[in-house]
Structure formats: C-alpha cells, structure tokens
Amino acid sequence: MKFTVATAVTALSGTTLAHGGVTTYIIDGKKYPGYDSTQTDTEQRDLIQRTWCMTPLSDPSSGTITCNDKGTTVPGAYHASVTAGGTIRSNWTSVDGYGWPHSTGPIVAYMAACGDDCNNITNTASLKWFKIAEEGLRDNYAVGDYEGWFQYDLWESQITDHWDIVVPKDLKPGRYMIRHEIIMLELDPIQFYPHCAALEVSGEGELVPSEEFLVQFPGEYVLLFFCFHSMMGLAMLIACQNYTVPGPKVWTGA
Numbered sequence: 001m002k003f004t005v006a007t008a009v010t011a012l013s014g015t016t017l018a019h020g021g022v023t024t025y026i027i028d029g030k031k032y033p034g035y036d037s038t039q040t041d042t043e044q045r046d047l048i049q050r051t052w053c054m055t056p057l058s059d060p061s062s063g064t065i066t067c068n069d070k071g072t073t074v075p076g077a078y079h080a081s082v083t084a085g086g087t088i089r090s091n092w093t094s095v096d097g098y099g100w101p102h103s104t105g106p107i108v109a110y111m112a113a114c115g116d117d118c119n120n121i122t123n124t125a126s127l128k129w130f131k132i133a134e135e136g137l138r139d140n141y142a143v144g145d146y147e148g149w150f151q152y153d154l155w156e157s158q159i160t161d162h163w164d165i166v167v168p169k170d171l172k173p174g175r176y177m178i179r180h181e182i183i184m185l186e187l188d189p190i191q192f193y194p195h196c197a198a199l200e201v202s203g204e205g206e207l208v209p210s211e212e213f214l215v216q217f218p219g220e221y222v223l224l225f226f227c228f229h230s231m232m233g234l235a236m237l238i239a240c241q242n243y244t245v246p247g248p249k250v251w252t253g254a
C-alpha cells in the first residue's frame with residue numbers, strides 16, 4: 001500500500017516546471033505582494049521580499065541557499081512592520097498561479113537581526129539566523145507518506161494556501177530578515193525553496209537568541225543524514241519513520 005502512495009507522489013510532482021514560492025505575505029493583517037519571478041525583465045519596485053528565481057535550488061552549499069537566486073533587493077525595498085507576537089502569513093503558490101506544486105518535506109522559518117537596515121545587506125551569508133517555526137513529519141507517518149506533511153496541505157491549495165507563524169513575543173525590537181523555506185524531498189535531487197523579506201519588529205520584548213540557536217546559510221545544511229538525502233530513493237524514504245527537521249532548535253524566546 002505504501003508503495004502505491006510513493007508512486008502517486010512522484011506522479012503528482014514530477015513536472016519540471018512545477019515550481020513556485022512565497023508570492024504574498026500578510027503581516028499583522030496587512031498584505032505585501034512578493035516578487036514576481038515570471039517578470040524578470042521588468043523592474044519591480046517597493047517590495048519587502050528579495051528577488052528569487054523560479055528554478056529550484058538543490059545545492060545547500062551554494063550562496064543561493066540563503067535568500068534564493070539572486071536574493072537581491074528591488075528599488076524602493078522597505079521593511080514590513082510587525083509587532084512581536086504578531087502573525088506572518090506566507091502564501092505559497094506555483095509561478096503559474098496554481099497552488100503549491102509539491103507535497104513532501106518540511107517547512108521552516110528563520111529570522112536574523114539586520115542591524116540598521118536589512119535592505120543594505122548584500123552579503124546575506126553573514127547573517128546569523130534563528131529558527132522561529134517548523135512543521136516536520138507528523139506522528140505515525142513515514143517520510144514517503146505525503147499526508148504526513150504540512151506541505152501536502154499546501155499542495156494545489158487543496159487544504160490551505162498559506163502558513164501562519166508568530167514572531168516570538170519577547171523578541172527585542174529592531175530590523176530583522178525573515179527567511180521562509182520549503183524543502184521538497186520527493187524528487188532527486190531534493191529541492192530548497194528559500195525566500196527572504198525585511199521586517200521591522202516593534203514591541204516590548206528584550207530577548208535575543210543565544211549563540212546555540214544561531215546558524216548561517218550556506219553552512220547549516222549538509223546532504224548527509226538519513227532521510228534527508230533522496231539519493232536513497234523513495235523506497236528508503238517510505239521505510240523511514242523518523243525525520244528530524246534540519247537546522248537548530250526553534251527559539252521561542254521563553
């Protein structure tokens with residue numbers, strides 16, 4: 001039975017053009033359009049999101065793993081205001097306007113302190129990220145069972161078209177980059193979909209994460225451990241009942 005599920009995963013997701021990303025944010029109730037990766041010839045302006053390419057990324061040691069390719073700011077780039085404790089909604093769609101095209105693998109979100117201005121940062125590899133949210137494999141599912149993943153809920157917007165996360169309520173105010181990422185495990189090689197945007201956090205918080213929570217991209221991900229490297233093939237993924245979401249522990253501020 002489980003083999004049937006895996007075959008279906010491949011059949012659903014195997015089209016080469018089925019890629020996408022975060023196309024809209026809703027932050028503290030306000031809507032922010034994302035970069036349109038289908039319109040690379042026209043100049044886009046006044047976005048919080050950095051530029052990205054619809055071609056998926058498969059090398060976590062590349063500089064593009066941080067904020068996608070090219071991961072640059074557009075003219076007029078600014079910071080979205082959010083209160084610590086406020087909600088950030090990311091809408092995930094394919095570039096052709098349909099729902100998210102993949103089903104299997106985790107979704108994560110990181111933040112990094114920017115200093116004075118996130119949009120002045122050109123070397124995103126220098127940022128120190130802390131994880132604020134993750135959705136891994138649900139209990140009693142194997143890696144190859146697509147219903148075991150929140151990513152499946154996003155697949156073709158069947159169950160939802162967005163992921164809501166909360167900015168840690170005790171986080172010290174300031175300017176922060178947010179990095180959302182879906183990791184797609186059902187094809188070989190696996191694919192990474194990172195997206196960065198600039199935030200201005202307000203509130204009464206006084207905390208920042210300690211060193212043990214901070215990581216850098218590239219650097220944090222290595223295609224090594226069991227159930228992460230899809231070279232093992234879907235049969236191995238199906239057999240694997242445990243999946244640890246890569247990266248550090250989530251920092252809640254508590």
Ligand SMILES: [Cu+2]
Pocket residue numbers: 017018019020056101102191
């Ligand atoms: Cu894709």
